Amino acid sequence: MPSGPEWIIVLVVVLVIFGGSQLPKLARNLGKAQKEFKDGLSEGEREAAAKRTADGATEVTARDAVPPSTPSTPAPGDSTTN
Numbered sequence: 692m693p694s695g696p697e698w699i700i701v702l703v704v705v706l707v708i709f710g711g712s713q714l715p716k717l718a719r720n721l722g723k724a725q726k727e728f729k730d731g732l733s734e735g736e737r738e739a740a741a742k743r744t745a746d747g748a749t750e751v752t753a754r755d756a757v758p759p760s761t762p763s764t765p766a767p768g769d770s771t772t773n
Contacts, residue, residue, distance in 0.1 A: 693701060709717055 706714065
């Protein structure tokens with residue numbers, strides 16, 4: 692990561708490449724891109740949370756709908772009774 696003097700060099704190079712009149716447009720476009728990126732991340736998080744909630748509700752419903760089977764008679768070869 693550039694430190695103090697290196698940032699000055701980077702800013703001078705950017706100014707020479709893009710010119711003074713283009714810097715506000717460049718900054719505005721970078722800001723818009725950053726906002727869209729953050730909005731996309733938050734939308735993805737909301738969708739993932741909704742999916743987790745929906746999947747969790749489905750699992751609980753399916754688990755509650757089918758009770759576990761318990762054998763009423765001991766299995767052959769079961770030596771619990773002597």
